[in-house]
């Protein structure tokens with residue numbers, strides 16, 4: 055070994071790199087802002103700009119500020135935090151931007167810097183810790199209904215959870231449908247805990263692994279159940295890897311990229327034998343597809359994560375691409391569809407879920423204006439930015455057609471938020487997941503057959 | 507989002523807050539550096555300056571009160587819409603108080619019978635068409651930035667668009683304005699939406715005055731009935747000269763297309779690499795997008811004529827849109843053309859020359875030479891019908907010296923346009939960017955005649971100073987000095 059090589063070896067393993075006033079590890083990606091030509095074509099797509107008209111709350115403004123820190127014009131401080139954390143992470147700007155600037159990714163990276171510079175304290179810190187560290191990554195805790203209830207009472211969302219069983223104010227035929235809904239009390243992961251493979255109900259054509267999600271499996275276990283039903287009915291063997299965990303999206307949105315990476319590694323390992331990873335929560339799917347963004351400084355994991363991300367597919371897109379049996383039972387529902395941000399903007403999936411719904415006999419689809427406008431759910435944004443979240447929800451609800459009985463979507467976060475909206479504005483729509491409706495149609499078809 | 511009180515020590519900020527009040531969710535004034543930085547430039551990024559503050563008035567009275575305050579206290583100020591301007595008109599060069607018009611964004615009334623609508627200045631261009639399309643009407647001026655830019659900004663810049671070939675630019679669609687003058691007085695021009703009033707044509711003067719004569723607070727616009735039918739054609743040419751000849755032939759055949767757009771090879775590379783690719787072949791030199799509209803019966807005839815013209819000009823491939831989706835896709839590809847440059851270059855400046863249509867091959871050749879001279883790529887997007895050429899100079903501001911080079915190359919492109927009998931702006935305005943280039947087309951006397959008009963309205967020159975005309979240091983004053991020297 056030459057002297058020079060010796061010297062090199064003796065340098066600290068990872069000399070901390072900095073970029074202007076970004077002084078912490080996992081630096082924001084310069085190439086992301088280099089794409090931005092400051093044209094402003096993203097302004098009107100942004101819910102926070104629409105509400106405030108303030109350009110520091112627009113995608114262009116945010117990119118500009120994030121870049122200014124790297125140029126040394128700003129430092130990472132409270133004032134910088136405000137515009138960066140008021141972003142809903144809705145990705146509407148990514149759709150609007152002609153130059154394909156990844157504004158959302160940039161914002162997550164900037165949040166990573168802010169969180170390292172200014173760890174959360176006070177009640178916000180406590181809320182973040184409760185949700186992100188103590189709850190979501192621990193399936194056993196999530197499963198414990200007691201703690202869940204407490205957490206929902208505390209956050210004032212308890213009523214909303216009940217809303218998912220809207221029996222008393224629903225039109226009659228929906229109540230009937232409710233009657234044929236499978237009543238599931240346990241999370242899918244518990245239910246199928248012993249099964250290595252849930253076999254296809256017909257001949258096996260494909261084999262898929264399923265992400266059950268952390269909150270999804272507890273609060274919306276019926277959606278997971280529906281997903282398993284629909285998959286197995288259409289010739290898929292379903293595997294639910296036991297070591298899977300929370301996808302980490304909420305952590306990454308909150309700037310806690312370190313936990314995000316830990317969870318990502320765990321999931322990548324858990325799904326390493328799978329060829330396809332099916333996700334029914336748009337927020338999780340979007341995160342899984344972007345895992346490699348978390349490992350820009352770690353080539354080995356970056357490659358693994360990239361390979362993994364190629365296997366991830368949303369349930370609606372998967373069914374659309376591989377084909378599914380068209381249900382025969384008449385459902386007679388007048389409904390509308392809400393584009394979850396992380397499905398439409400995050401994954402470019404818009405038509406597939408609509409096609410599935412329209413394939414159900416008797417579904418009348420009413421157009422929702424601005425259907426791909428954020429509902430304000432955005433992880434725990436609700437709790438950290440209540441004023442903005444409330445205002446965003448209000449404008450969403452104004453767009454929900456008056457005369458529909460159901461609002462369908464592909465993301466549990468949106469389901470909660472829309473349920474809050476339905477309750478708050480005295481509406482009476484039922485909030486459902488697209489796949490649930492397909493499953494109900496299958497079930498109705500089966501029960502009619504049995505009845506005959 | 508903070509509900510905390512105003513923490514500024516600037517007495518002017520505190521006084522301005524008294525005018526606009528405080529709002530629970532939104533800020534009514536910005537004064538912290540972190541917030542102001544988002545306003546240090548507009549779509550033109552080569553000059554930046556922090557404003558003193560940004561205020562958000564909700565109505566004309568508040569605008570008038572803010573302007574009066576600035577006038578009385580000698581504070582420079584300017585209006586800002588969406589900040590999509592491409593010549594730096596909304597950049598606070600002198601640390602202005604920015605009066606943001608974006609919260610005055612109501613559609614006040616629509617009068618279908620008399621075909622007009624009244625909007626507040628912050629109302630976004632495309633929203634007008636979207637709000638009246640179900641009744642079969644639309645607002646014709648369609649700048650490519652129409653998704654976001656404000657009608658107030660359109661009036662200030664006299665914005666044009668792809669469809670202005672047949673329907674005219676903004677000024678042809680403005681029937682009346684309410685304006686806060688730089689001294690805070692409010693006047694109404696084109697009363698009751700009757701534009702042809704006796705007296706001077708102030709409507710014409712104000713439209714296109716780039717925010718230097720007053721702040722527009724209410725606008726009466728003309729709305730049009732949707733054309734009965736529309737057809738769109740795409741044509742690929744191996745040679746620019748053929749494409750440009752086709753353009754001339756279409757016009758001389760007596761067809762007035764609603765739009766007639768051209769993109770060159772580098773521009774095609776950009777739009778194809780960006781968010782709305784169409785699948786244009788990469789090896790062609792020019793693509794033409796041609797749209798005709800009007801009475802459905804005549805359209806096929808026109809399309810056939812256009813196809814024939816293209817064929818006689820060595821077109822490689824020409825096709826008509828088969829569906830509304832296809833048409834929309836072609837237009838999205840074209841209308842996002844500027845932003846799409848981000849996909850092939852970190853920065854760009856867009857130039858905005860006007861040339862006689864027939865001179866296109868000559869001008870493109872010159873632009874090509876400029877591109878080679880400066881080793882900077884230049885893409886060309888062309889409203890071919892009305893001769894409005896947009897050379898986009900691609901550069902990387904991170905490379906020292908390259909911004910200056912780009913500016914110079916851009917200026918030479920404009921010179922090339924002026925040299926063939928054209929001019930230096932078709933629709934983006936002069937702003938900061940093209941002040942000096944005004945000399946390519948105006949004599950000193952002609953410039954002075956215009957600055958004297960500004961003096962009448964904007965006597966203290968507090969409103970958007972330093973825009974639109976060459977700095978007096980190099981025009982009036984130089985002239986005065988020469989005169990003084992001569993007198994000695």
Ligand SMILES: Cc1cc2nc3c(=O)[nH]c(=O)nc-3n(C[C@H](O)[C@H](O)[C@H](O)COP(=O)(O)OP(=O)(O)OC[C@H]3O[C@@H](n4cnc5c(N)ncnc54)[C@H](O)[C@@H]3O)c2cc1C
Pocket residue numbers: 092093094095548549584585586587588589590591592594595596607627648649650651654655656657658659660661662663664665666667668716717718720721722723844845933934970
């Ligand atoms: C991608 C892209 C494409 C574009 N395409 C076109 C095009 O096809 N055709 C075209 O003409 N332009 C185009 N532009 C330029 C720009 O969009 C237009 O000039 C538009 O009219 C500016 O509107 P704005 O609301 O953004 O105004 P701003 O940029 O905010 O302001 C522009 C000027 O208007 C003044 N101003 C704004 N509001 C008022 C008011 N209420 N009263 C008085 N003065 C005011 C400002 O002081 C400033 O001088 C494009 C820009 C971009 C970024």
Ligand code: SF4
Pocket residue numbers: 089090091092093094095096097113114117150151152153154155157845848
């Ligand atoms: S993010 Fe995209 S749309 Fe927005 S200003 Fe930058 S380039 Fe334009």
Ligand code: SF4
Pocket residue numbers: 099100101102103111112113116140141142143144145146147148157158
């Ligand atoms: S992600 Fe949504 S909220 Fe954030 S900047 Fe983009 S459009 Fe605005």
